[in-house]
Amino acid sequence: MNYFSDSLAAAFGLIASFDQALYQIVLTSVGISLIAAIIAAALAIPAGIVMALNQFAGKQFLQSILNTLMAMPTVVIGLLLYGLFSRLGPLGHLELLYTPTAIIIAESILIFPIMMNLAIAAVTSADPRLVPTLISLGAKPKNLSIQVAKQTRFIMLAAVITGFGRAIGEVGAAMMLGGNIEGYTRTMTTAIALETSKGEFEMGLALGLLLLIIAFVINFLLSWLQRVKP
Numbered sequence: 001m002n003y004f005s006d007s008l009a010a011a012f013g014l015i016a017s018f019d020q021a022l023y024q025i026v027l028t029s030v031g032i033s034l035i036a037a038i039i040a041a042a043l044a045i046p047a048g049i050v051m052a053l054n055q056f057a058g059k060q061f062l063q064s065i066l067n068t069l070m071a072m073p074t075v076v077i078g079l080l081l082y083g084l085f086s087r088l089g090p091l092g093h094l095e096l097l098y099t100p101t102a103i104i105i106a107e108s109i110l111i112f113p114i115m116m117n118l119a120i121a122a123v124t125s126a127d128p129r130l131v132p133t134l135i136s137l138g139a140k141p142k143n144l145s146i147q148v149a150k151q152t153r154f155i156m157l158a159a160v161i162t163g164f165g166r167a168i169g170e171v172g173a174a175m176m177l178g179g180n181i182e183g184y185t186r187t188m189t190t191a192i193a194l195e196t197s198k199g200e201f202e203m204g205l206a207l208g209l210l211l212l213i214i215a216f217v218i219n220f221l222l223s224w225l226q227r228v229k230p
Contacts, residue, residue: 048119
């Protein structure tokens with residue numbers, strides 16, 4: 001009990017003292033996850049809106065693929081990208097392995113189906129009079145998608161926040177593709193695994209507490225968005 005309480009006190013001390021090494025890891029992790037969330041949102045939200053507004057052959061099959069991708073283990077994504085980015089892989093000449101870019105790509109792929117499914121759900125759960133009204137007012141396909149996005153903007157923002165929360169908690173692909181390099185690709189989750197294995201429980205606990213704080217902020221924002229009326 002003393003070991004845990006002493007470690008907890010030391011962890012709070014690291015947080016309160018703004019330990020440079022600690023917050024370098026936090027900034028790296030937040031930066032990588034934020035970029036991944038922006039990239040994924042730029043692709044997933046328009047794709048989700050278009051898919052929800054249109055009927056086409058294979059739509060149900062595509063939905064099944066999205067649902068499958070949501071359940072794909074992160075280590076599988078990491079394994080596939082490792083094969084592509086490794087020196088002997090087809091994209092090895094790009095030298096992306098063990099860089100933040102590799103982690104960003106992995107996290108973007110990881111959260112893309114989550115954001116797209118949430119975007120689809122946002123459109124399908126919107127007021128059923130919305131799309132017919134916009135069409136009757138002469139909205140073209142492109143303008144229709146933009147107007148639908150505006151009307152469901154709070155749910156779309158919630159999708160982005162959800163994706164960010166999923167990305168920042170990712171560990172498998174980040175470890176495989178980033179290499180956990182100090183000051184470069186070391187994220188909060190990979191650092192927690194490393195520091196705990198080294199016996200540096202205080203640092204791992206401090207990072208875990210900060211990760212919990214970030215998770216709390218994310219959930220608070222999601223709860224607030226659910227109460228906000230468009």
